[in-house]
Ligand SMILES: *[C@@H]1O[C@H](CO)[C@@H](O)[C@H](O)[C@H]1NC(C)=O
Ligand SMILES: *[C@@H]1O[C@H](CO)[C@@H](O)[C@H](O)[C@H]1NC(C)=O
Ligand SMILES: *[C@@H]1O[C@H](CO)[C@@H](O)[C@H](O)[C@H]1NC(C)=O
């Protein structure tokens with residue numbers, strides 16, 4: 001029975017396929033509707049001055065959508081014009097304009113007078129020629145628009161936004177060197193801010209691009225969690241040791257960084273774009289220097305009083321750290337600002353706030369010099385500190401185990417758990433998420449990897465939330481908070497756990 005049903009379905013499918021003859025060897029996206037063209041008795045058609053021989057024409061009763069599914073339409077004749085002459089793939093009818101990804105009716109007479117009808121076409125030998133879109137090229141305007149509601153366009157006058165249109169109809173996007181076939185892009189007239197109307201390519205957001213809404217949700221949640229964390233750290237005296245104070249500064253910088261990031265996502269900072277770009281840059285870089293201060297302090301704390309470093313650090317460490325972290329961030333911001341003014345080579349400029357991007361330009365490798373490069377150095381420093389601290393912690397744990405040998409197993413387990421939790425928190429804060437950010441940037445040109453690293457991006461935007469969970473929603477912090485609220489904060493150090501930790505010279509408060 002199943003075989004019969006199967007062959008029946010196959011038969012029906014076969015019938016459906018044959019119900020409309022396709023032009024052999026011709027992609028649907030290389031055809032145009034020629035039913036209104038002049039037909040000669042020998043079967044060839046004259047379409048826009050191009051003679052299409054009979055064997056390159058056929059009846060179609062469907063339209064092929066970009067995902068290769070078929071939409072039924074009235075039967076019409078199509079000709080494989082793009083095999084005979086270069087084609088240009090329009091999104092909408094040829095004299096329509098595109099606005100925010102939608103097609104609008106015909107251009108006004110004024111616009112028709114002013115519009116630039118020329119496109120640069122790259123020939124197969126690599127040379128670029130200027131072509132009139134209507135007179136020199138076949139316009140394809142009845143193909144289905146790429147399947148997305150929001151479309152991006154390229155303005156080739158913006159740095160990094162160049163493109164090449166090939167004779168065979170493919171489009172090369174310069175910023176990520178991706179060749180888009182005709183299914184994935186289309187061109188249309190577009191009015192730019194400077195009043196010029198030009199033909200501009202439009203395409204869908206990258207599939208790896210996270211949705212604006214979820215990105216915003218993640219960042220806003222992070223912002224709220226950062227504020228809550230700062231409040232708890234300010235409220236509970238026991239948390240406000242040296243590391244805790246540095247931690248608050250780190251959180252404050254992170255807060256500002258996220259704030260400018262989310263303003264940029266929604267174009268709210270477009271009124272003060274360059275300023276917002278530099279403020280965002282300063283905040284993130286400051287956060288990084290605070291991170292390096294924290295890792296140094298932690299390492300120093302766990303190394304005990306024997307550390308050689310103590311001899312070099314002045315009495316008021318917090319003040320020194322402030323000077324260092326904010327000062328270095330200011331210095332780097334200054335260097336980037338000056339580079340933006342004096343560097344002549346467009347490709348080496350930091351380009352803060354160009355276009356509608358109120359952030360440092362991340363479209364090419366120049367961002368490695370000004371942003372990701374310094375970040376990478378600090379991350380490497382943090383990882384070294386982390387490894388040194390980890391080695392120290394393992395040693396301390398061994399000592400602690402010897403110490404607790406006579407005690408109950410429960411207590412030992414408790415200590416293990418706490419040490420590991422500390423490990424995890426240190427690692428997350430000392431570089432995991434930010435390393436992912438840089439790897440994500442380096443791999444963003446590769447579609448498959450970019451898809452994988454979208455998770456890393458979300459993790460990075462959720463850092464505030466992760467910090468809140470790891471540092472505030474911990475039993476010990478909650479206990480301190482409860483004690484503070486009840487006004488019984490002088491009991492610190494009373495539990496067994498803390499006694500054993502104190503004996504191993506680990507500062508029990510804060511981290
Ligand atoms: C078909 O007819 C047209 C017009 O008479 C002519 O130009 C063309 O060469 C013919 N094509 C073929 C394949 O005979
Ligand atoms: C086409 O090429 C010319 C000359 O190279 C250039 O000035 C112009 O901006 C280009 N236009 C487009 C739309 O790329
Ligand atoms: C069109 O030409 C470009 C450059 O020569 C090439 O990269 C691309 O793969 C070609 N596209 C098709 C569909 O042949």
Ligand SMILES: *[C@@H]1O[C@H](CO)[C@@H](O)[C@H](O)[C@H]1NC(C)=O
Nearest residue numbers: 110111114192193194195196
């Ligand atoms: C743009 O065009 C409109 C109408 O043609 C005109 O009123 C306006 O002044 C122009 N703006 C610029 C910046 O040229």
